[in-house]
Amino acid sequence: MSLAQPLAELLEAADRPLEDARAMPPGVYTNPEFLSHEIETIFSKEWICVGRSSRLAKTGDYLTYDLAGQPVVVLRGKDGQLRAFSNVCLHRMSTLVEGCGNKRVLVCPYHAWTYDLDGRLRGAPFMTQTTGFCKENYALPPIRCEEWLGWIYITLDKDRPGVAAALGPLEKLIAPYEMENYVECFRETHVWDTNWKVLAENFMESYHLPVCHAATVGGHSRLEEMECPPGLEAFNYHWITKEASLPMGNAHPDNRRLEGRWRKTTALITLYPSHLITLTPGYFWYLSLHPKGTGQVSIVFGGGLSPEFMADPRAEEYVATLKGLLDEVNAEDRGCTEKVFRGLSADAARAGHLSYLERPIHDFMRYIAERTGGYRRAFAVAAE
Structure with missing residues (x-):
């Protein structure tokens, strides 16, 4: 299959409204020429x-x-x-x-x-x-x-605007968390047998939590209370209220920044193309992805605690508990995303309709279509 077919199918899918949206077509994940085009138009250009x-x-x-x-x-x-x-x-x-x-x-x-x-x-x-x-x-x-806010970004594009210019709206949205003061406690690298976009999409939607993560965090997430606002040019995000599965999932008693429901609210953020952050009142974890062929993805994985939990006498215990949980969550996600890649590689694979809970995937699809095929995105609704 040449580049032309998956690109045409992607542009057609991206043009569907959210109410009738479908997932990206299989060739967008499996076609080697499309991946080469992504390297040229996305990973050689963007901040990573x-x-x-x-x-x-x-x-x-x-x-x-x-x-x-x-x-x-x-x-x-x-x-x-x-x-x-x-x-x-x-x-x-x-x-x-x-x-x-x-x-x-x-x-x-x-x-x-x-x-x-x-x-x-x-x-x-x-x-x-x-x-x-x-x-x-x-x-x-x-x-x-x-x-930017404690993160390191690099780019091969000498003319690309700075990171802060694109992420200013996000900085305002998450300012009360003061993410820049969170402390990374572990960092690892992994390679999984799936496409980088499959893993990115998995991270940016919570629709799969009750099933894929039934043994870990799935039972603590209230999908009916999840908010999926329209994404902006450089990122998408959603909010989800959680009954904490970990002691540090909610705000520490010494946290004076977050009030009301925000003390239990988690932000799930996708910074295009491939930086994925779960930001809770007490801890954060992240993935940064880079393709290694159509069927493998290189992953930087890390996480840590908010300043209040780092200052707590039980900080080492909290770090160990967090790492143990996230290792289990990653194992669950790896199983799910590798199954997806095996499935979409089949001749009979067809893209189905998206749930309204998967709005970030729809936004991500349009971002990919813009970068690879010249699709024109519109942002009529400002972030809230």
């Missing part, structure tokens, strides 16, 4: 979240990320600033570092070319007899890097 800035608190702390085929290293410089660089040596093009950790300098594992934390070449053994070589002419290419 790589984690929390608190993870890189000390000079030399770093993490790595592969963005649209470009290996990237994000680090804390000697001046305290966050920076991102190409994670490729300028000699014979080996990657420099892997995973995350702390380095005084970046040393290539192939020939020991060494770079300072500002990207400049510091040393290159046995190069003095190469007449055309001057180490002052070598510096790792910078990658744009910005921080």
Whole structure:
């Protein structure tokens, strides 16, 4: 199947009103040419979240990320600033570092070319007899890097507007939570056997909670009280009231920011294209997704507590409880989303109608259609 067919089917689906909306057609998930087009038009252009800035608190702390085929290293410089660089040596093009950790300098594992934390070449053994070589002419290419409410974003697009400009409306919506002060307590990377959009859609709707998560959080979610406002250009979101399945699911007694029902309200946020946040009064968790082919997705997974719970004498117990629950939730989501990908890969797969509880998926579909096919989205209703 060429790119033309799934793109045409996507544009037709995106043009349906919410009241008659259907899911995205199977080819949008399974077609390799469509994925290549997504890499070009979405992941090579958009701001992509790589984690929390608190993870890189000390000079030399770093993490790595592969963005649209470009290996990237994000680090804390000697001046305290966050920076991102190409994670490729300028000699014979080996990657420099892997995973995350702390380095005084970046040393290539192939020939020991060494770079300072500002990207400049510091040393290159046995190069003095190469007449055309001057180490002052070598510096790792910078990658744009910005921080927003404690999150680190990178982009390969040199001209893209800053993160805050696009997410200003979201910042106002969630201001009472003061998400920027939440503390990340764990961060992991995973690979699941599903399409990145299947997992993104799973995260942005709560319709599946009573069934997929019956053994964990499903019984604590009130779908009848869920609110799904229209999404905006850079994000969609919904609110759900929960009887906390964890002690920190509701606001801590010392929390003076949230009042009334907001002390029990969870915000589920999708920052396009692939940063997914569950923000509760007491804790948060997130996924950041990047495709690894049509049938695999690379996942950054993390979570942590609000300041009040971090200051509580039982903080370590709360972190362990949260991590244990989220590991179970992830196992449930993995089972569901991998089944979806196997199903939509079948010849008989057909996209069905969406529930009104899946409005964020409808918004997400139109975002994908805009980025990949020039669909024109409209935002007549402001966020509330």
